[in-house]
Amino acid sequence: MNTATLTDSALETAYDLECSNIHKSFGSVRAVDDVSFTIPKGSFFSILGPSGCGKTTLMRMIAGFEDPTSGDIQIKGKSVLNTPPNKRNVKMVFQHLALFPMMNVYENIAYGLRCVGTDKAEIDRKVKDVLDRIALPDVANREIHQLSGGQKQRIAIARCMVMDPDVLLLDEPLGALDLKLREAMKIELKLLQHQFNTTFIYITHDQSEALVMSDHVAIMNEGRFEQIGRPEDLYHNPQTSFVAGFVGDSNRWAGRVVAEDASGFRLETDAGLVMTSVRAVGQRISAGQNVSIFVRPEFIKARKTSTPSADGGENSLQGRVDSVLFNGANSRVLVRGPVGELIEADVVVTGGADDLRAGDDVTLEWSAAQTMCFAA
Amino acid sequence: MASSTKNQAFLFGYRAYMAAFFIFLAAPLVAAGSFAFNDSLFPALPWQGFTLDWFFNDSEPKLGMFHDRRLLRGLYYSGIIGVMVSLLAVFVGTTNAFLFVRGNFPAKNFFYILMILPLVIPGVILGISILVMASNIANGVEDRFNLELEFLRPGILLVVFGQFSFVTTITSLVITARLKKFDTSLEEAALNLGASRAQVLRTVTLPFLRPAMIAAGIVAFLVSFENFNTTLFLVGSESPLTITMYDRMAKVGSTPVLNAVSFFLIVGSGLLALISVVIQRDPKSE
Amino acid sequence: MQSDIKRLSLILLFAPFALWIALLIILPHMGMVVLSLREKVAPRVYEFGFGNYIDFINEPIYWNTLLRTGSMSILVTFLALLIGFPIAYYIAKIAGKRSRGALFLLCLIPLWVSDLIRAFGWILLLRETGVISTFLIRIGLIDQPIEFLYNDITVVIGLVYTVILFMIVPLVSTLDGMDNAMIEAGYNLGGNGFTVLRRIIVPYAMPGIVSGCIVVFMMTAGSYLTPILLGGKNSSWFTEQIYDQFITRFNWESGAAFGFLLLAFTSVVVWIGLRLTGQTLANTVAKS
Numbered sequence: 001m002n003t004a005t006l007t008d009s010a011l012e013t014a015y016d017l018e019c020s021n022i023h024k025s026f027g028s029v030r031a032v033d034d035v036s037f038t039i040p041k042g043s044f045f046s047i048l049g050p051s052g053c054g055k056t057t058l059m060r061m062i063a064g065f066e067d068p069t070s071g072d073i074q075i076k077g078k079s080v081l082n083t084p085p086n087k088r089n090v091k092m093v094f095q096h097l098a099l100f101p102m103m104n105v106y107e108n109i110a111y112g113l114r115c116v117g118t119d120k121a122e123i124d125r126k127v128k129d130v131l132d133r134i135a136l137p138d139v140a141n142r143e144i145h146q147l148s149g150g151q152k153q154r155i156a157i158a159r160c161m162v163m164d165p166d167v168l169l170l171d172e173p174l175g176a177l178d179l180k181l182r183e184a185m186k187i188e189l190k191l192l193q194h195q196f197n198t199t200f201i202y203i204t205h206d207q208s209e210a211l212v213m214s215d216h217v218a219i220m221n222e223g224r225f226e227q228i229g230r231p232e233d234l235y236h237n238p239q240t241s242f243v244a245g246f247v248g249d250s251n252r253w254a255g256r257v258v259a260e261d262a263s264g265f266r267l268e269t270d271a272g273l274v275m276t277s278v279r280a281v282g283q284r285i286s287a288g289q290n291v292s293i294f295v296r297p298e299f300i301k302a303r304k305t306s307t308p309s310a311d312g313g314e315n316s317l318q319g320r321v322d323s324v325l326f327n328g329a330n331s332r333v334l335v336r337g338p339v340g341e342l343i344e345a346d347v348v349v350t351g352g353a354d355d356l357r358a359g360d361d362v363t364l365e366w367s368a369a370q371t372m373c374f375a376a
Numbered sequence: 377m378a379s380s381t382k383n384q385a386f387l388f389g390y391r392a393y394m395a396a397f398f399i400f401l402a403a404p405l406v407a408a409g410s411f412a413f414n415d416s417l418f419p420a421l422p423w424q425g426f427t428l429d430w431f432f433n434d435s436e437p438k439l440g441m442f443h444d445r446r447l448l449r450g451l452y453y454s455g456i457i458g459v460m461v462s463l464l465a466v467f468v469g470t471t472n473a474f475l476f477v478r479g480n481f482p483a484k485n486f487f488y489i490l491m492i493l494p495l496v497i498p499g500v501i502l503g504i505s506i507l508v509m510a511s512n513i514a515n516g517v518e519d520r521f522n523l524e525l526e527f528l529r530p531g532i533l534l535v536v537f538g539q540f541s542f543v544t545t546i547t548s549l550v551i552t553a554r555l556k557k558f559d560t561s562l563e564e565a566a567l568n569l570g571a572s573r574a575q576v577l578r579t580v581t582l583p584f585l586r587p588a589m590i591a592a593g594i595v596a597f598l599v600s601f602e603n604f605n606t607t608l609f610l611v612g613s614e615s616p617l618t619i620t621m622y623d624r625m626a627k628v629g630s631t632p633v634l635n636a637v638s639f640f641l642i643v644g645s646g647l648l649a650l651i652s653v654v655i656q657r658d659p660k661s662e
Numbered sequence: 663m664q665s666d667i668k669r670l671s672l673i674l675l676f677a678p679f680a681l682w683i684a685l686l687i688i689l690p691h692m693g694m695v696v697l698s699l700r701e702k703v704a705p706r707v708y709e710f711g712f713g714n715y716i717d718f719i720n721e722p723i724y725w726n727t728l729l730r731t732g733s734m735s736i737l738v739t740f741l742a743l744l745i746g747f748p749i750a751y752y753i754a755k756i757a758g759k760r761s762r763g764a765l766f767l768l769c770l771i772p773l774w775v776s777d778l779i780r781a782f783g784w785i786l787l788l789r790e791t792g793v794i795s796t797f798l799i800r801i802g803l804i805d806q807p808i809e810f811l812y813n814d815i816t817v818v819i820g821l822v823y824t825v826i827l828f829m830i831v832p833l834v835s836t837l838d839g840m841d842n843a844m845i846e847a848g849y850n851l852g853g854n855g856f857t858v859l860r861r862i863i864v865p866y867a868m869p870g871i872v873s874g875c876i877v878v879f880m881m882t883a884g885s886y887l888t889p890i891l892l893g894g895k896n897s898s899w900f901t902e903q904i905y906d907q908f909i910t911r912f913n914w915e916s917g918a919a920f921g922f923l924l925l926a927f928t929s930v931v932v933w934i935g936l937r938l939t940g941q942t943l944a945n946t947v948a949k950s
Binding site: 063065085086087090091092094095096098099100101102111112115116159160163 | 559561562564565566567568569570571572575579580583584
């Protein structure tokens with residue numbers, strides 16, 4: 001799992017970034033543990049994980065602020081381990097942006113160019129050019145504190161992009177924004193990445209940011225990469241129970257395999273719910289083994305038991321609606337199952353007479369293919 | 377309703393107390409300053425009419441401060457000492473700030489306490505202890521090598537050392553407080569954009585510290601300028617202004633020229649204090 | 663290589679600090695203590711011993727002066743706190759937003775005016791021919807000029823005046839950082855004005871109070887100009903004794919002993935104060 005490769009046509013093209021077997025320990029704490037990955041040119045790559053999983057340490061090693069305990073980091077095919085941070089052509093957008101408050105927008109963007117001794121006319125041209133590209137042509141003489149949150153964001157990116165980096169690192173830059181702006185910036189970041197056609201490595205603990213923007217996502221947990229893949233692969237075919245639980249919502253049960261055959265398994269939760277699942281490729285579990293079972297709420301169909309049955313799937317449970325959680329298109333019901341536990345299922349709430357209400361008897365149905373189980 | 381009128385009365389009393397305090401605060405300063413403009417040979421009532429003679433007149437008996445050679449020389453020495461003390465104290469205060477904010481070394485807390493200590497040692501004691509040490513060294517060298525080390529005898533250099541010894545604590549605390557507020561990711565961002573360590577210091581860190589360094593320098597200058605207790609023991613023939621004024625007050629008795637100097641110093645130190653406050657409040661650096 | 667650079671820069675940063683503390687604080691004080699232990703037995707002939715300290719104990723004027731300086735300094739510190747706390751509280755918590763800044767500025771601007779000028783101002787006001795005496799005669803309240811100078815009350819007033827801003831400024835900073843909601847919660851939970859002050863405001867402001875008290879006490883005990891100018895030559899202030907030994911009698915050995923005694927005495931008072939309030943030097947003085 002740790003030397004995951006991408007099954008992608010981009011495999012043949014040159015890699016912008018290649019990390020092999022990176023370890024990093026702080027004293028006895030292993031912050032990053034044997035991480036390897038490659039990122040093809042011009043892609044949007046996210047590292048998604050809970051806080052404290054080691055993703056920031058990994059990023060700081062790529063930028064050169066920390067040295068790996070062992071392993072190698074190559075940028076455009078060349079190892080950068082002995083290159084100090086100010087000589088690496090990897091630029092970084094910091095968590096709180098780290099725009100220089102004592103300089104105006106122009107000086108912030110020109111800073112890197114001045115450091116490498118670009119001549120003045122060239123700096124003028126490049127700054128103007130990058131401001132045009134982020135669609136903020138008129139802010140050059142503004143002070144940083146006069147900018148809005150979204151503008152600051154774009155200036156921070158422009159400050160890096162003007163250096164024409166091989167790789168742009170982004171360390172949860174949307175964390176400080178309010179919800180509405182964050183949604184807008186997700187789309188904008190994706191567009192900016194397309195426009196600059198530079199490799200973006202994006203670090204976040206917010207799965208929707210990672211899933212919406214990325215070409216590929218790595219799920220990181222306790223210093224290791226659990227899985228690397230396209231967003232839809234991670235969502236539909238998680239390889240570990242951590243990924244299944246971390247990406248998207250799930251009903252999660254602890255249980256065991258009671259029987260298996262060529263096509264799949266018969267599972268029973270500790271509380272006594274019985275269900276079937278399909279045998280996935282490479283899945284190594286067998287009868288008698290303890291497993292974690294996941295079913296996503298959007299795959300569970302809830303219908304009033306009194307309405308005629310449609311073909312809902314192999315699994316079927318009887319229950320009673322405990323409460324309706326109205327949230328527009330993402331509405332959900334909590335159903336008290338036959339053995340007393342609560343199961344979540346997505347529903348459409350139209351406001352009509354057919355809507356489910358608390359106290360209704362319901363039947364929950366889902367297909368065996370939607371039951372995911374992993375060795376516990 | 378009753379409680380509201382009671383509150384009103386209380387607040388009124390409180391305001392009256394505040395007003396009384398500020399009158400108390402201002403009265404001696406107003407007295408010291410205003411007699412500079414009294415056209416009389418003594419700083420006392422009655423009021424004889426307005427004059428600027430005590431500033432600008434060039435002949436006895438009403439010799440103005442700007443023509444009084446000894447006062448001017450005192451002002452000049454005070455200025456030199458103040459500038460030297462504040463430059464030295466800001467420099468060491470800045471290195472101390474980096475040492476205690478960024479450095480990691482054993483017994484850091486102990487050394488931090490050592491750094492604060494000079495502020496709570498009475499100035500008289502700082503003065504005599506430095507005088508004693510400098511004289512010991514000078515005497516020792518004289519006895520053994522028959523060499524006279526003039527700079528270790530009371531004089532400007534010892535005054536500078538004496539004032540520097542405790543002013544540095546003040547500048548260190550001011551600059552340390554500012555450096556603690558510094559977001560180190562700004563330095564990392566600068567490094568990341570290709571700046572060298574020296575460039576980072578020059579273009580990012582020091583500009584951030586600049587308001588605190590200027591304010592600390594002003595405060596150091598003011599403390600040096602008004603210092604008496606430490607200076608008294610270390611002063612040689614080049615008396616700074618406070619010593620000159622004290623001598624004149626004690627020996628000659630006061631004439632309104634001392635009021636003129638007082639007025640000058642009150643206004644000057646007030647303005648400098650105001651500048652140091654305004655600089656530290658710079659909203660751009662928030 | 664990276665760690666070598668780190669070590670080098672640490673050494674470079676430590677050097678000025680070490681030079682300053684060692685050469686200007688530690689060594690001079692050690693020198694002072696050593697000097698104080700030398701007895702003059704004949705011109706240019708010295709002996710090691712506690713003679714200077716024994717002289718101090720045997721001469722009541724000396725230790726009376728030290729005790730008087732200490733107790734008056736404690737009184738001045740207490741008065742400065744008593745008078746200054748309401749001022750600081752008003753500035754930090756009661757005044758409106760705009761007047762708060764203005765009032766605080768009024769406290770900051772005269773902060774660094776010399777003791778000499780302050781004392782001079784009081785002399786002009788209080789002496790026999792001074793403003794107050796003249797004014798009282800003019801309005802007919804008295805018919806003989808009164809000398810207000812050269813008594814202990816005037817010295818205490820002058821000292822409180824000289825140091826009170828150094829009490830108020832740290833108090834304002836501390837109280838300013840206090841969330842108003844804490845005070846409101848105190849009232850809301852049924853406290854009256856006095857219990858809120860005692861249980862919430864004072865404990866919160868304790869570091870600022872202790873910091874102000876230490877600075878004020880040290881400034882008072884070490885002050886020279888104010889007691890001399892306002893109290894006259896008989897003000898019996900201990901710094902005057904030190905000056906006398908050093909400059910007038912040229913008896914440095916005894917002067918050094920006096921200096922050490924003053925330092926030891928004030929340090930003990932500060933140490934007891936810190937103990938009683940449960941504060942440390944680092945979290946009080948360093949914060950102001």
